[in-house]
Amino acid sequence: xxxxxxxxxxxxxxxxxxxxxxxxxxxxxxxxxxxxxxxxxxxxxxxxxxxxxxxxxxxxxxxxxxxxxxxxxxxxxxxxxxxxxxxxxxxxxxxxxxxxxxxxxxxxxxxxxxxxxxxxxxxxxxxxxxxxxxxxxxxxxxxxxxxxxxxxxxxxxxxxxxxxxxxxxxxxxxxxxxxxxxxxxxxxxxxxxxxxxxxxxxxxxxxxxxxxxxxxxxxxxxxxxxx
Amino acid sequence: xxxxxxxxxxxxxxxxxxxxxxxxxxxxxxxxxxxxxxxxxxxxxxxxxxxxxxxxxxxxxxxxxxxxxxxxxxxxxxxxxxxxxxxxxxxxxxxxxxxxxxxxxxxxxxxxxxxxxxxxxxxxxxxxxxxxxxxxxxxxxxxxxxxxxxxxx
Numbered sequence: 080x081x082x083x084x085x086x087x088x089x090x091x092x093x094x095x096x097x098x099x100x101x102x103x104x105x106x107x108x109x110x111x112x113x114x115x116x117x118x119x120x121x122x123x124x125x126x127x128x129x130x131x132x133x134x135x136x137x138x139x140x141x142x143x144x145x146x147x148x149x150x151x152x153x154x155x156x157x158x159x160x161x162x163x164x165x166x167x168x169x170x171x172x173x174x175x176x177x178x179x180x181x182x183x184x185x186x187x188x189x190x191x192x193x194x195x196x197x198x199x200x201x202x203x204x205x206x207x208x209x210x211x212x213x214x215x216x217x218x219x220x221x222x223x224x225x226x227x228x229x230x231x232x233x234x235x236x237x238x239x240x241x242x243x244x245x246x247x248x249x250x251x252x253x254x255x256x257x258x259x260x261x262x263x264x265x266x267x268x269x270x271x272x273x274x275x276x277x278x279x280x281x282x283x284x285x286x287x288x289x290x291x292x293x294x295x296x297x298x299x300x301x302x303x304x305x306x
Numbered sequence: 307x308x309x310x311x312x313x314x315x316x317x318x319x320x321x322x323x324x325x326x327x328x329x330x331x332x333x334x335x336x337x338x339x340x341x342x343x344x345x346x347x348x349x350x351x352x353x354x355x356x357x358x359x360x361x362x363x364x365x366x367x368x369x370x371x372x373x374x375x376x377x378x379x380x381x382x383x384x385x386x387x388x389x390x391x392x393x394x395x396x397x398x399x400x401x402x403x404x405x406x407x408x409x410x411x412x413x414x415x416x417x418x419x420x421x422x423x424x425x426x427x428x429x430x431x432x433x434x435x436x437x438x439x440x441x442x443x444x445x446x447x448x449x450x451x452x453x454x455x456x457x458x459x
Contacts (some may be wrong), residue, residue, distance in 0.1 A: 080349050080458045081325075082431045083423065085332045086439035087347065087454050090447060093336035094347075096456035102321035108331050109456075119313050120386035122457045123403075126394035132403050139455060140339055140413075149331045160313040160387065195392070201376040203392065206359065239362075239382065247379075250389045264312070266389035295362070302384050304312040 084109035095139040097122045108149040111142035118160040118263035126260035163264030165273045168256045179221045181275035185214040192248055194255040203247045207236030213248045216241045217276045224282035229292055242280050242300035246270055271305055281305060316385050326431050342452035345417035349425035350398045350459040351381035360424045365433040367442045370420040386459050417451045
Protein backbone atom coordinates (compact mmCIF):
# COMPACT_ATOMS: atom_id res chain seq x y z
CA UNK A 80 0.00 0.00 0.00
CA UNK A 81 2.63 2.53 1.05
CA UNK A 82 4.97 1.38 -1.70
CA UNK A 83 2.23 1.80 -4.26
CA UNK A 84 1.58 5.33 -3.03
CA UNK A 85 5.18 6.22 -3.80
CA UNK A 86 5.04 4.48 -7.18
CA UNK A 87 1.88 6.22 -8.36
CA UNK A 88 3.02 9.56 -7.01
CA UNK A 89 6.31 9.25 -8.86
CA UNK A 90 4.29 8.52 -12.00
CA UNK A 91 2.52 11.85 -11.66
CA UNK A 92 -0.69 10.71 -9.97
CA UNK A 93 -1.50 12.21 -6.57
CA UNK A 94 -2.50 9.64 -3.95
CA UNK A 95 -4.42 9.40 -0.73
CA UNK A 96 -4.03 6.13 1.14
CA UNK A 97 -6.21 4.50 3.74
CA UNK A 98 -3.79 2.63 5.97
CA UNK A 99 -4.56 -0.08 8.49
CA UNK A 100 -1.15 -0.58 10.14
CA UNK A 101 0.11 2.66 11.63
CA UNK A 102 3.78 1.77 12.25
CA UNK A 103 4.23 0.80 8.60
CA UNK A 104 2.88 4.16 7.45
CA UNK A 105 5.14 5.90 9.96
CA UNK A 106 8.17 4.08 8.60
CA UNK A 107 7.36 4.39 4.91
CA UNK A 108 5.93 7.90 4.92
CA UNK A 109 3.46 7.73 2.03
CA UNK A 110 2.58 11.22 0.78
CA UNK A 111 -0.93 11.40 2.21
CA UNK A 112 -2.37 8.75 4.50
CA UNK A 113 -5.40 8.37 6.71
CA UNK A 114 -4.93 5.74 9.41
CA UNK A 115 -8.21 3.97 10.08
CA UNK A 116 -8.33 1.59 13.03
CA UNK A 117 -11.12 -0.48 11.56
CA UNK A 118 -11.31 -4.26 11.36
CA UNK A 119 -8.92 -5.66 8.77
CA UNK A 120 -10.98 -6.38 5.69
CA UNK A 121 -13.19 -3.33 6.20
CA UNK A 122 -11.05 -0.34 5.22
CA UNK A 123 -14.10 1.90 4.77
CA UNK A 124 -15.30 0.89 8.22
CA UNK A 125 -18.93 -0.06 8.07
CA UNK A 126 -20.57 -2.22 5.38
CA UNK A 127 -23.96 -0.94 4.33
CA UNK A 128 -23.32 2.51 5.81
CA UNK A 129 -22.80 4.90 2.92
CA UNK A 130 -22.70 7.95 5.19
CA UNK A 131 -19.84 6.51 7.22
CA UNK A 132 -17.98 5.48 4.08
CA UNK A 133 -18.39 8.99 2.70
CA UNK A 134 -17.00 10.37 5.95
CA UNK A 135 -13.89 8.22 5.51
CA UNK A 136 -13.52 9.27 1.88
CA UNK A 137 -14.04 12.94 2.75
CA UNK A 138 -11.33 12.85 5.40
CA UNK A 139 -8.99 11.07 3.00
CA UNK A 140 -9.54 13.48 0.13
CA UNK A 141 -9.12 16.42 2.52
CA UNK A 142 -5.46 15.42 2.80
CA UNK A 143 -5.03 16.67 -0.76
CA UNK A 144 -5.20 20.21 0.64
CA UNK A 145 -1.93 19.75 2.51
CA UNK A 146 0.76 21.94 0.90
CA UNK A 147 3.49 19.41 1.55
CA UNK A 148 3.97 15.92 2.89
CA UNK A 149 4.12 13.39 4.20
CA UNK A 150 0.86 13.94 5.99
CA UNK A 151 -0.56 11.22 8.23
CA UNK A 152 -3.89 11.76 9.94
CA UNK A 153 -6.01 9.39 12.04
CA UNK A 154 -9.71 8.77 11.65
CA UNK A 155 -11.30 9.67 14.99
CA UNK A 156 -13.44 6.56 15.25
CA UNK A 157 -12.09 3.15 16.23
CA UNK A 158 -13.99 0.01 15.27
CA UNK A 159 -12.54 -3.03 16.95
CA UNK A 160 -12.63 -6.69 16.13
CA UNK A 161 -12.42 -8.07 19.62
CA UNK A 162 -13.75 -11.51 20.53
CA UNK A 163 -16.69 -11.18 18.20
CA UNK A 164 -19.72 -13.18 19.24
CA UNK A 165 -20.84 -15.64 16.59
CA UNK A 166 -23.76 -14.60 14.45
CA UNK A 167 -27.07 -15.58 15.91
CA UNK A 168 -27.89 -17.52 12.83
CA UNK A 169 -29.99 -20.66 12.59
CA UNK A 170 -28.37 -23.76 11.18
CA UNK A 171 -30.50 -26.22 9.24
CA UNK A 172 -31.83 -29.33 10.99
CA UNK A 173 -30.34 -32.72 10.19
CA UNK A 174 -31.88 -34.05 6.99
CA UNK A 175 -29.81 -36.94 5.67
CA UNK A 176 -28.30 -39.04 8.46
CA UNK A 177 -26.46 -41.16 5.92
CA UNK A 178 -23.86 -38.42 5.38
CA UNK A 179 -21.66 -36.61 7.91
CA UNK A 180 -23.34 -33.76 9.76
CA UNK A 181 -21.14 -31.14 8.11
CA UNK A 182 -21.96 -32.41 4.62
CA UNK A 183 -25.66 -32.42 5.38
CA UNK A 184 -25.39 -28.90 6.73
CA UNK A 185 -23.50 -27.59 3.69
CA UNK A 186 -26.11 -29.00 1.34
CA UNK A 187 -28.92 -27.45 3.36
CA UNK A 188 -27.39 -23.98 3.17
CA UNK A 189 -27.46 -23.99 -0.63
CA UNK A 190 -30.66 -21.96 -0.91
CA UNK A 191 -29.42 -19.34 1.55
CA UNK A 192 -26.19 -19.02 -0.39
CA UNK A 193 -28.15 -18.55 -3.60
CA UNK A 194 -30.34 -15.87 -2.06
CA UNK A 195 -27.24 -13.87 -1.13
CA UNK A 196 -25.72 -14.37 -4.53
CA UNK A 197 -28.89 -13.14 -6.18
CA UNK A 198 -29.08 -10.15 -3.86
CA UNK A 199 -25.44 -9.07 -4.22
CA UNK A 200 -24.81 -10.30 -7.75
CA UNK A 201 -21.45 -11.75 -6.84
CA UNK A 202 -19.63 -14.52 -5.00
CA UNK A 203 -16.10 -15.35 -3.96
CA UNK A 204 -16.78 -19.08 -4.00
CA UNK A 205 -15.16 -20.87 -6.91
CA UNK A 206 -11.45 -21.10 -6.33
CA UNK A 207 -11.48 -24.91 -6.60
CA UNK A 208 -15.22 -25.67 -6.56
CA UNK A 209 -18.44 -23.84 -7.21
CA UNK A 210 -21.32 -23.79 -4.77
CA UNK A 211 -22.57 -27.18 -5.95
CA UNK A 212 -19.20 -28.67 -5.09
CA UNK A 213 -18.84 -27.22 -1.60
CA UNK A 214 -20.42 -30.22 0.14
CA UNK A 215 -17.87 -32.45 -1.61
CA UNK A 216 -15.09 -30.23 -0.24
CA UNK A 217 -16.57 -30.59 3.22
CA UNK A 218 -16.73 -34.36 2.76
CA UNK A 219 -13.03 -34.37 1.84
CA UNK A 220 -12.19 -32.37 4.96
CA UNK A 221 -14.19 -34.88 7.03
CA UNK A 222 -12.01 -37.64 5.61
CA UNK A 223 -8.83 -35.68 6.39
CA UNK A 224 -10.03 -35.05 9.93
CA UNK A 225 -10.67 -38.77 10.24
CA UNK A 226 -7.09 -39.56 9.33
CA UNK A 227 -7.04 -39.91 5.55
CA UNK A 228 -3.93 -38.40 4.02
CA UNK A 229 -4.87 -35.03 2.53
CA UNK A 230 -3.49 -36.00 -0.85
CA UNK A 231 -5.86 -38.98 -0.95
CA UNK A 232 -8.96 -37.30 0.42
CA UNK A 233 -10.47 -36.20 -2.86
CA UNK A 234 -9.83 -32.46 -2.75
CA UNK A 235 -9.98 -31.04 -6.27
CA UNK A 236 -7.27 -28.50 -5.47
CA UNK A 237 -5.03 -27.28 -2.69
CA UNK A 238 -6.51 -27.35 0.82
CA UNK A 239 -6.09 -23.60 1.37
CA UNK A 240 -8.24 -22.77 -1.63
CA UNK A 241 -10.74 -25.46 -0.69
CA UNK A 242 -11.02 -24.05 2.83
CA UNK A 243 -11.48 -20.59 1.32
CA UNK A 244 -14.39 -21.82 -0.78
CA UNK A 245 -16.11 -23.48 2.18
CA UNK A 246 -15.72 -20.41 4.41
CA UNK A 247 -16.86 -18.03 1.66
CA UNK A 248 -19.90 -20.22 0.94
CA UNK A 249 -20.91 -20.26 4.60
CA UNK A 250 -20.27 -16.58 5.20
CA UNK A 251 -22.20 -15.61 2.09
CA UNK A 252 -25.03 -17.95 3.03
CA UNK A 253 -25.17 -16.45 6.51
CA UNK A 254 -25.97 -13.03 5.06
CA UNK A 255 -29.33 -14.38 3.94
CA UNK A 256 -30.11 -15.60 7.45
CA UNK A 257 -29.55 -12.40 9.41
CA UNK A 258 -30.71 -8.81 9.14
CA UNK A 259 -28.08 -6.40 7.91
CA UNK A 260 -24.32 -6.78 7.58
CA UNK A 261 -22.74 -8.84 10.37
CA UNK A 262 -20.57 -7.29 13.04
CA UNK A 263 -16.85 -7.62 12.37
CA UNK A 264 -15.72 -11.19 12.85
CA UNK A 265 -19.21 -12.46 13.69
CA UNK A 266 -19.73 -14.47 10.52
CA UNK A 267 -16.26 -15.94 10.82
CA UNK A 268 -16.91 -16.88 14.46
CA UNK A 269 -20.18 -18.49 13.45
CA UNK A 270 -18.45 -20.51 10.78
CA UNK A 271 -15.55 -21.79 12.89
CA UNK A 272 -17.22 -22.03 16.28
CA UNK A 273 -20.83 -22.96 15.52
CA UNK A 274 -21.13 -24.63 12.14
CA UNK A 275 -20.17 -28.27 11.74
CA UNK A 276 -18.27 -27.50 8.55
CA UNK A 277 -16.10 -24.86 10.20
CA UNK A 278 -15.20 -27.22 13.00
CA UNK A 279 -14.38 -29.91 10.43
CA UNK A 280 -12.07 -27.56 8.54
CA UNK A 281 -10.20 -26.81 11.77
CA UNK A 282 -10.04 -30.51 12.62
CA UNK A 283 -8.66 -31.31 9.18
CA UNK A 284 -6.11 -28.54 9.61
CA UNK A 285 -4.98 -30.00 12.94
CA UNK A 286 -4.75 -33.45 11.36
CA UNK A 287 -2.62 -32.14 8.51
CA UNK A 288 -0.34 -30.37 10.96
CA UNK A 289 0.02 -33.55 13.00
CA UNK A 290 0.78 -35.49 9.82
CA UNK A 291 3.50 -32.97 8.97
CA UNK A 292 1.88 -31.74 5.79
CA UNK A 293 3.71 -28.78 4.26
CA UNK A 294 3.27 -25.78 6.55
CA UNK A 295 1.65 -23.36 4.06
CA UNK A 296 -0.90 -25.97 3.03
CA UNK A 297 -2.42 -26.34 6.50
CA UNK A 298 -1.52 -23.07 8.22
CA UNK A 299 -3.35 -20.83 5.75
CA UNK A 300 -6.52 -22.91 5.83
CA UNK A 301 -7.80 -20.69 8.65
CA UNK A 302 -6.99 -17.48 10.46
CA UNK A 303 -3.64 -17.78 12.21
CA UNK A 304 -5.19 -17.47 15.66
CA UNK A 305 -7.64 -20.32 15.10
CA UNK A 306 -6.77 -23.72 16.49
CA UNK B 307 -8.77 -20.23 20.43
CA UNK B 308 -11.23 -17.77 19.03
CA UNK B 309 -10.57 -15.15 16.40
CA UNK B 310 -10.65 -12.45 19.09
CA UNK B 311 -7.55 -10.31 19.26
CA UNK B 312 -6.72 -11.59 15.81
CA UNK B 313 -6.56 -8.15 14.22
CA UNK B 314 -4.24 -6.95 16.95
CA UNK B 315 -2.01 -9.96 16.31
CA UNK B 316 -1.98 -9.28 12.57
CA UNK B 317 -1.27 -5.59 13.06
CA UNK B 318 1.61 -6.43 15.37
CA UNK B 319 2.94 -8.95 12.87
CA UNK B 320 2.70 -6.46 10.00
CA UNK B 321 4.23 -3.69 12.05
CA UNK B 322 7.30 -5.81 12.72
CA UNK B 323 7.89 -6.87 9.14
CA UNK B 324 10.98 -5.30 7.63
CA UNK B 325 10.11 -2.51 5.21
CA UNK B 326 12.31 -0.99 2.54
CA UNK B 327 13.97 2.34 3.02
CA UNK B 328 12.48 4.90 0.67
CA UNK B 329 14.35 8.16 0.41
CA UNK B 330 12.06 11.11 0.73
CA UNK B 331 8.40 11.29 -0.07
CA UNK B 332 7.28 11.30 -3.68
CA UNK B 333 4.94 14.20 -4.24
CA UNK B 334 2.64 15.19 -7.06
CA UNK B 335 0.75 18.43 -6.67
CA UNK B 336 -2.89 17.39 -7.11
CA UNK B 337 -5.30 19.08 -9.47
CA UNK B 338 -8.37 20.45 -7.68
CA UNK B 339 -10.55 17.54 -6.54
CA UNK B 340 -13.57 18.92 -8.35
CA UNK B 341 -11.68 18.73 -11.63
CA UNK B 342 -9.90 15.44 -10.96
CA UNK B 343 -10.46 12.03 -12.47
CA UNK B 344 -10.22 9.60 -9.57
CA UNK B 345 -9.36 5.89 -9.54
CA UNK B 346 -9.26 3.31 -6.79
CA UNK B 347 -6.21 1.13 -6.29
CA UNK B 348 -6.85 -1.63 -3.78
CA UNK B 349 -4.63 -4.34 -2.34
CA UNK B 350 -7.65 -6.55 -1.66
CA UNK B 351 -6.81 -8.93 -4.52
CA UNK B 352 -10.07 -8.28 -6.29
CA UNK B 353 -10.55 -9.54 -9.80
CA UNK B 354 -13.26 -9.78 -12.39
CA UNK B 355 -15.04 -13.08 -13.01
CA UNK B 356 -12.99 -15.04 -15.52
CA UNK B 357 -9.85 -12.99 -15.01
CA UNK B 358 -6.63 -14.71 -14.00
CA UNK B 359 -6.69 -15.69 -10.34
CA UNK B 360 -3.98 -14.50 -7.99
CA UNK B 361 -1.20 -16.84 -7.01
CA UNK B 362 -0.14 -17.06 -3.35
CA UNK B 363 2.76 -14.62 -3.82
CA UNK B 364 1.35 -12.73 -6.79
CA UNK B 365 2.87 -9.27 -7.21
CA UNK B 366 0.86 -8.47 -10.32
CA UNK B 367 -2.30 -6.46 -10.75
CA UNK B 368 -5.74 -6.86 -12.26
CA UNK B 369 -7.68 -4.12 -14.00
CA UNK B 370 -11.26 -3.54 -12.84
CA UNK B 371 -13.69 -1.84 -15.18
CA UNK B 372 -15.63 1.07 -13.72
CA UNK B 373 -19.01 -0.60 -14.25
CA UNK B 374 -18.09 -4.05 -12.88
CA UNK B 375 -19.66 -4.97 -9.56
CA UNK B 376 -19.56 -8.79 -9.56
CA UNK B 377 -15.97 -8.80 -8.33
CA UNK B 378 -14.30 -11.74 -6.67
CA UNK B 379 -12.19 -11.58 -3.50
CA UNK B 380 -9.07 -13.47 -4.54
CA UNK B 381 -6.87 -12.86 -1.51
CA UNK B 382 -5.02 -15.89 -0.15
CA UNK B 383 -4.79 -14.64 3.41
CA UNK B 384 -7.52 -15.93 5.76
CA UNK B 385 -6.51 -13.33 8.34
CA UNK B 386 -9.14 -10.68 7.83
CA UNK B 387 -12.88 -10.26 7.90
CA UNK B 388 -14.48 -11.40 4.63
CA UNK B 389 -18.13 -10.99 5.50
CA UNK B 390 -18.03 -7.21 5.27
CA UNK B 391 -16.96 -7.45 1.65
CA UNK B 392 -19.51 -10.17 0.98
CA UNK B 393 -22.24 -7.87 2.28
CA UNK B 394 -21.02 -4.63 0.72
CA UNK B 395 -18.43 -4.25 -2.01
CA UNK B 396 -17.92 -0.60 -1.09
CA UNK B 397 -16.49 -1.35 2.33
CA UNK B 398 -13.37 -2.48 0.46
CA UNK B 399 -13.75 -0.95 -2.98
CA UNK B 400 -15.81 2.24 -2.69
CA UNK B 401 -16.75 2.51 -6.32
CA UNK B 402 -20.37 3.48 -5.66
CA UNK B 403 -19.19 6.16 -3.24
CA UNK B 404 -16.98 7.56 -6.00
CA UNK B 405 -19.91 7.58 -8.41
CA UNK B 406 -21.95 9.51 -5.86
CA UNK B 407 -19.15 12.01 -5.33
CA UNK B 408 -18.92 12.52 -9.08
CA UNK B 409 -22.68 13.01 -9.35
CA UNK B 410 -22.45 15.70 -6.65
CA UNK B 411 -19.52 17.37 -8.34
CA UNK B 412 -17.19 16.72 -5.41
CA UNK B 413 -14.80 14.91 -7.75
CA UNK B 414 -14.48 15.60 -11.43
CA UNK B 415 -14.99 12.10 -12.78
CA UNK B 416 -14.71 8.42 -11.97
CA UNK B 417 -11.92 6.73 -13.90
CA UNK B 418 -12.90 4.13 -16.50
CA UNK B 419 -10.52 1.58 -14.96
CA UNK B 420 -9.34 0.79 -11.46
CA UNK B 421 -6.61 -1.52 -10.25
CA UNK B 422 -6.22 -4.30 -7.70
CA UNK B 423 -3.07 -5.80 -6.27
CA UNK B 424 -2.82 -8.62 -3.76
CA UNK B 425 -0.62 -6.85 -1.24
CA UNK B 426 2.27 -9.22 -1.85
CA UNK B 427 5.81 -8.01 -2.19
CA UNK B 428 9.25 -9.48 -2.29
CA UNK B 429 11.74 -8.39 0.37
CA UNK B 430 13.04 -5.47 -1.64
CA UNK B 431 9.61 -4.71 -3.16
CA UNK B 432 11.48 -4.46 -6.45
CA UNK B 433 8.75 -6.09 -8.52
CA UNK B 434 6.04 -3.73 -7.34
CA UNK B 435 8.30 -0.66 -7.43
CA UNK B 436 9.89 -1.28 -10.80
CA UNK B 437 7.53 -3.54 -12.69
CA UNK B 438 3.86 -4.04 -11.83
CA UNK B 439 3.40 -0.74 -10.02
CA UNK B 440 4.67 1.48 -12.83
CA UNK B 441 2.79 -0.56 -15.43
CA UNK B 442 -0.46 -0.12 -13.54
CA UNK B 443 0.25 3.58 -13.09
CA UNK B 444 0.74 3.91 -16.83
CA UNK B 445 -2.68 2.40 -17.47
CA UNK B 446 -4.31 4.90 -15.15
CA UNK B 447 -2.30 7.81 -16.47
CA UNK B 448 -3.36 6.91 -20.02
CA UNK B 449 -6.95 7.09 -18.76
CA UNK B 450 -6.31 10.62 -17.54
CA UNK B 451 -6.36 9.73 -13.86
CA UNK B 452 -5.25 12.58 -11.59
CA UNK B 453 -5.86 11.13 -8.13
CA UNK B 454 -5.78 7.61 -6.72
CA UNK B 455 -7.52 6.47 -3.56
CA UNK B 456 -5.59 3.51 -2.13
CA UNK B 457 -7.50 0.99 -0.03
CA UNK B 458 -6.07 -2.02 1.84
CA UNK B 459 -7.88 -4.96 3.38
